[in-house]
Amino acid sequence: MKKIEHIGIAVKDLETSNILFASLFGKPHYKVEEVASEGVKTSFFKSGPNKIELLQATNPESPIAKFIGKKGEGIHHIAFAVANIKAEMERLTKEGFVVLNKEPKIGADNKLVAFLHPKSTNGVLIELCQERD
Ligand SMILES: CC[C@@H](C(=O)O)C(=O)SCCNC(=O)CCNC(=O)[C@H](O)C(C)(C)COP(=O)(O)OP(=O)(O)OC[C@H]1O[C@@H](n2cnc3c(N)ncnc32)[C@H](O)[C@@H]1OP(=O)(O)O
Ligand SMILES: [Co+2]
Numbered sequence: 001m002k003k004i005e006h007i008g009i010a011v012k013d014l015e016t017s018n019i020l021f022a023s024l025f026g027k028p029h030y031k032v033e034e035v036a037s038e039g040v041k042t043s044f045f046k047s048g049p050n051k052i053e054l055l056q057a058t059n060p061e062s063p064i065a066k067f068i069g070k071k072g073e074g075i076h077h078i079a080f081a082v083a084n085i086k087a088e089m090e091r092l093t094k095e096g097f098v099v100l101n102k103e104p105k106i107g108a109d110n111k112l113v114a115f116l117h118p119k120s121t122n123g124v125l126i127e128l129c130q131e132r133d
Contacts (some may be wrong), residue, residue: 001080001088005129008050010064012075014041014056021045021054029054033108040064040095042108043107053079053108074083077115079127088128092116104130 011017014032022028022045039062045052046121055076057065067076080087085104093099097116107129109114116126 001128003081004050005079005081005127006053006056006129007075008053008077008079008127009074010067010074011054011056012068014043014054017054017056021052026048027029031109034058035106035108037042037105039106044109079113079126079129082130085114085128085130089114092128093111097121104128106132 009017018029020023022052025045025047027045029045031047032042033044034041036058038056039059040055041058042056043054045054055064057063057068064076088102089099089101098120100115100117104112104114107127111129112132113130114128116128117124
């Protein structure tokens with residue numbers, strides 16, 4: 001794993017949270033993107049070299065809707081950049097982690113993504129991200 005690619009924060013209302021985080025960082029979000037396959041609408045902020053992904057659910061079955069229903073708003077996942085997502089999924093499976101996807105999925109911001117079940121990572125949902133060609 002190369003570095004933290006982003007931190008995902010589950011929010012109830014993206015527009016309200018965009019205002020809050022713009023005020024926190026002193027600058028607005030730079031991108032909004034909907035990922036229908038994940039049932040989310042996202043917005044992205046930069047803080048120095050770091051990236052924050054706000055996520056609002058777009059349907060009641062979305063992982064974000066379920067998470068907020070159980071735990072409320074807050075940090076939902078930590079995403080790590082990887083050079084070769086398939087190789088990393090295979091390595092982590094061999095190490096005993098529960099990789100939630102058989103194949104990488106298309107994520108936001110031009111990435112291929114895969115997730116590790118939080119039950120296998122001390123309660124933290126981990127996302128792997130590889131840049132798409
Ligand atoms: C925008 C695209 C992409 C990007 O490019 O960056 C994204 O970030 S998409 C983000 C949203 N997508 C996902 O989260 C996909 C991966 N998640 C899942 O597959 C599921 O959410 C899950 C982790 C498998 C849980 O699903 P499920 O078992 O159906 O939900 P439950 O509500 O029953 O939860 C079971 C269990 O797990 C705990 N949990 C759930 N989410 C998290 C979390 N984010 N962090 C920590 N723990 C989590 C939940 O509390 C339950 O625990 P117990 O109650 O103790 O059983
Ligand atoms: Co993410």
